Amino acid sequence: MSPTAPRYLISGGTLPDGTTSDVLIEDALLAAVGPEARSRAEAGDGPLETVDASGRIVLPGLVDLHTHLREPGREDAETVETGTRAAAMGGFTSVHAMANSTPVADSAGVVEQVWQLGREAGWCDVHPVGAVTVGLAGARLAELGAMASSRAEVRVFSDDGMCVADPVLMRRALEYVKAFDGVVAQHAQEPRLTEGAQMNEGELSSVLGLSGWPAVAEEAIIARDVLLAQHVGSRLHVCHVSTAGSVEIIRWAKERGIDVTAEATPHHLLLTEESVRSYDPVFKVNPPLRREADVMALREGLADGTIDTIGTDHAPHTAETKECEWTVAAMGMTGLETALPVVQHALVDTGLMDWAGVSRILSSTPARIARLTDQGRISAAGVFETGAPANVTVYDPHVTRTVDPATHATRSRNSPYRGMELPGQVTDVFNHGHPVVRDRALATPRTH
Structure with missing residues (x-):
């Protein structure tokens, strides 16, 4: 791994199987999930960014x-x-x-x-x-x-x-x-x-x-x-x-x-x-x-x-x-x-x-x-597959928002939920290890 490549530790999130865990992203892959994620993150080289996922759901x-x-x-x-x-x-x-x-x-x-x-x-x-x-x-x-x-x-x-x-x-x-x-x-x-x-x-x-x-x-x-x-x-x-x-x-x-x-x-x-x-x-x-x-x-x-x-x-x-x-x-x-x-x-x-x-x-x-090999790499029980491409969504289920189509990223505004209160909000998204959404806002696109 390049010593300058960013690494990301998703800390304290709830995985789909209901367990609370850390998730380490290195080299655009899910490098570790569970107790070893933090120790490996701290022992590794290069910059490390931490995403506080306490109280949030970490989904593929x-x-x-x-x-x-x-x-x-x-x-x-x-x-x-x-x-x-x-x-x-x-x-x-x-x-x-x-x-x-x-x-x-x-x-x-x-x-x-x-x-x-x-x-x-x-x-x-x-x-x-x-x-x-x-x-x-x-x-x-x-x-x-x-x-x-x-x-x-x-x-x-x-x-x-x-x-x-x-x-x-x-x-x-x-x-x-x-x-x-x-x-x-x-x-x-x-x-x-x-x-x-x-x-x-x-x-x-x-x-x-x-x-x-x-x-x-x-x-x-x-x-x-x-x-x-x-x-x-x-x-x-x-x-x-x-x-x-x-x-x-x-x-x-x-x-x-x-x-x-x-x-x-x-x-x-x-x-x-x-x-x-x-x-x-x-x-x-x-x-x-x-x-x-x-x-x-x-x-x-x-x-x-x-x-x-x-x-x-x-x-x-x-x-x-x-x-x-x-x-x-x-x-x-x-x-x-x-x-x-x-x-x-x-x-x-x-x-x-x-x-x-x-x-x-x-x-x-x-x-x-769809026969995608780099998406959805998770077991039926909700366990992440280490070594899989790091496509990860962090979601806060505890907030409630009133839907306002004017704030949406789509070009059009024909949402049927306008004015409706719905639970939850996506807070962070990683596409092949690259953060495209951070802290509830668009970050930067992934380059190829």
């Missing part, structure tokens, strides 16, 4: 499988730079950038551009998601193999924002990605059942006079695709699950050994269709906010492992496209900077999940799904 860096960074093409709403700043402030050390940019990330050239922009920004790792079909048009497969073999090494493919509705095309995609251990992440929405849909279908949609979005439109696609995945022996990931019926279908599939994983969003864990009574477009999202019973089913599904991970579905929009009449407003919400507080509020503070569970759904499991 968070991994998001579902982020919209908008660049290239919609830099007025978000850029890779601003989006990854938001990710770092939210505790994420790795994000997957969805393909619905302009141009669409359906070729090796575009995914390499996004990957390079992430490296230049330096706030967290950026892994581009490749489109399943050319232009997200659902007509023919995109260059899946070329994207997989590019410098970006794409392993997750999705037409998110659009459903791969053609069953033959979906089958071919599932077959294709097997060659490089990829996964198809499906936006489950039967298009003919949701034409013109504006909110969850039910009594409230009739009262409000808004076109309904039936739960079966999601559930029918999931049922079809888990059977396709079983038929071809491939991996399927289901994006932003939102209904109780979807949870049951995924549970059924897993019981039969089908290789399916699924995510839920923070907003579907906390908000319900009742928010739409305000006609405030900040609550317009795809899939729509559902019933309280669906929220409870999603929480229980995460607690029992049916739902594998949290995907933020961070979807920044400009004021012009969001702060307008409901029926023409864009769908989507920001979520990177509020994800961990929402998870604490909905799962930890309710007793459904401990911090080992949080590290599972927000770090180790999404890293495994």
